[in-house]
Amino acid sequence: MGTVSTSAEAPDTDRGAAPLLQMKRISISFPGVKALTDVDFQTVSGTAHALIGANGAGKSTLMKILSGAYNHYEGEIWIEGKPVHIRTPKEAKDLGIQIVYQEVDTALISNLTVGENIMLNRTVHDMGKRQLIRWKELHEESAAILAGMNIRIPSKKLISELTLAEKQMVLIARAISTQCRILVLDEPTAPLSHSETEQLFKLVRKLKGDGVSVIFISHRLPELYAICDEITIMRDGRLVKHGRMADIAQSKVVEYMLGAKMEQQFPHIEREIGEVCFDVRNVVDKGKIHGVDLHIRQGEIVGLAGLVGAGKTELCRAIFGAAPTSTGEISLKGKVLRVHSPHDAVRQGIALVPEERRREGVFVAESVSVNLTAAVLSRFSKWGSWLHFGKERQASRDMIQRLGIKTPGERTKVGNLSGGNQQKVAIGKWLLAEADVYIFDERPKASM
Numbered sequence: 208m209g210t211v212s213t214s215a216e217a218p219d220t221d222r223g224a225a226p227l228l229q230m231k232r233i234s235i236s237f238p239g240v241k242a243l244t245d246v247d248f249q250t251v252s253g254t255a256h257a258l259i260g261a262n263g264a265g266k267s268t269l270m271k272i273l274s275g276a277y278n279h280y281e282g283e284i285w286i287e288g289k290p291v292h293i294r295t296p297k298e299a300k301d302l303g304i305q306i307v308y309q310e311v312d313t314a315l316i317s318n319l320t321v322g323e324n325i326m327l328n329r330t331v332h333d334m335g336k337r338q339l340i341r342w343k344e345l346h347e348e349s350a351a352i353l354a355g356m357n358i359r360i361p362s363k364k365l366i367s368e369l370t371l372a373e374k375q376m377v378l379i380a381r382a383i384s385t386q387c388r389i390l391v392l393d394e395p396t397a398p399l400s401h402s403e404t405e406q407l408f409k410l411v412r413k414l415k416g417d418g419v420s421v422i423f424i425s426h427r428l429p430e431l432y433a434i435c436d437e438i439t440i441m442r443d444g445r446l447v448k449h450g451r452m453a454d455i456a457q458s459k460v461v462e463y464m465l466g467a468k469m470e471q472q473f474p475h476i477e478r479e480i481g482e483v484c485f486d487v488r489n490v491v492d493k494g495k496i497h498g499v500d501l502h503i504r505q506g507e508i509v510g511l512a513g514l515v516g517a518g519k520t521e522l523c524r525a526i527f528g529a530a531p532t533s534t535g536e537i538s539l540k541g542k543v544l545r546v547h548s549p550h551d552a553v554r555q556g557i558a559l560v561p562e563e564r565r566r567e568g569v570f571v572a573e574s575v576s577v578n579l580t581a582a583v584l585s586r587f588s589k590w591g592s593w594l595h596f597g598k599e600r601q602a603s604r605d606m607i608q609r610l611g612i613k614t615p616g617e618r619t620k621v622g623n624l625s626g627g628n629q630q631k632v633a634i635g636k637w638l639l640a641e642a643d644v645y646i647f648d649e650r651p652k653a654s655m
């Protein structure tokens with residue numbers, strides 16, 4: 208009401224202090240893609256900074272440059288008002304820059320303990336000098352780090368016994384166990400439940416209090432508004448807006464991201480809802496599901512909600528023939544189906560799209576086209592064995608356009624696409640299968 212805000216969290220860029228981090232006119236290209244063009248980005252210590260943009264906008268690439276993953280970019284990086292050299296991960300770490308990538312599983316060694324993983328960098332480093340690991344010290348130190356972050360995970364527990372959320376906490380613990388001034392979290396909440404997200408936020412607030420600059424990538428706007436002080440919005444590899452979170456309304460953020468109003472980009476389409484066509488009765492899987500019925504009408508989207516452990520994933524798996532101990536009756540368009548395996552399900556028009564794309568959804572080393580058509584290859588083969596490449600290519604191109612998959616072409620390796628675009632490929636694969644029923648399942652979440 209006309210008064211000047213004196214919030215302790217307010218960034219002090221306008222008061223003349225040099226920002227902790229400045230990335231200046233950053234550009235980078237990959238074969239066929241100009242991923243970033245002249246991007247400016249800056250953060251202040253003791254604040255959380257939201258980095259947002261549509262799939263393929265360049266968020267992860269900008270942060271990978273900051274963490275030393277690429278050496279072929281143009282532009283400059285400054286820390287505390289001085290230019291620095293960051294072209295390798297070690298150079299970034301030595302400057303106190305730590306990143307937690309989205310692919311949590313690949314970043315930890317699952318048959319080692321929590322403590323060993325947290326102390327990994329130092330253990331390897333020390334080994335050269337001493338040739339000896341002091342186990343007691345190692346676990347005491349890692350336990351102290353975990354306790355300092357209010358994380359209740361025993362240091363001696365094996366990584367393979369942890370939930371995904373716990374693994375992510377271990378990664379963050381590892382990142383901040385060494386000197387950390389800038390912490391990048393790339394979509395950390397995507398696999399987390401509500402309470403796990405709350406726990407992560409507590410940690411982020413504590414880090415802010417300790418003077419760390421946290422950069423937070425997420426597609427969930429309410430979360431960003433809950434913990435971030437500043438926001439940078441990107442579109443098509445360029446910076447479109449930087450400001451204080453409090454000064455930009457959520458609807459404006461979406462507009463900046465899309466370059467158009469939400470309603471223009473995604474107009475409301477009326478659909479006629481038909482008769483019940485997918486009928487599921489009395490699904491039972493001992494101890495997990497106790498007699499569930501679903502009656503789904505043609506053209507209908509049905510949401511399946513419930514707390515962690517309520518049986519949502521188990522129900523999806525049972526319908527898809529992936530739960531051998533389950534029983535129940537399923538009929539599609541009046542015909543009773545026999546579904547004893549996922550193969551039976553797919554053959555009869557049921558598709559399941561899992562959330563965890565890296566492990567189950569796509570082959571990252573294969574092209575977009577191979578991935579899209581993998582589930583329906585028989586449709587593109589002549590006389591049973593010859594592949595009709597022209598048809599395959601056309602079908603892939605149509606799907607790329609239909610889903611707006613951002614890729615230089617259908618032959619690009621899926622591993623080179625942005626995270627969200629990889630997910631679109633996983634979905635496109637099943638859309639090409641032209642199933643009658645699509646089940647979209649979130650990754651099963653375990654509570655902490």
Ligand SMILES: Nc1ncnc2c1ncn2[C@@H]1O[C@H](COP(=O)(O)OP(=O)(O)OP(=O)(O)O)[C@@H](O)[C@H]1O
Pocket residue numbers: 237238240241242260261262263264265266267268269613614623624625626627628
């Ligand atoms: N190593 C690479 N090789 C080729 N192209 C790449 C590579 N890394 C990124 N790209 C391309 O750069 C663009 C930006 O990708 P980036 O992963 O930064 O997007 P993002 O904003 O993180 O998207 P998402 O929200 O989907 O994670 C994409 O078009 C992507 O295909």
Ligand SMILES: [Mg+2]
Pocket residue numbers: 266267268625626627
């Ligand atoms: Mg990304």
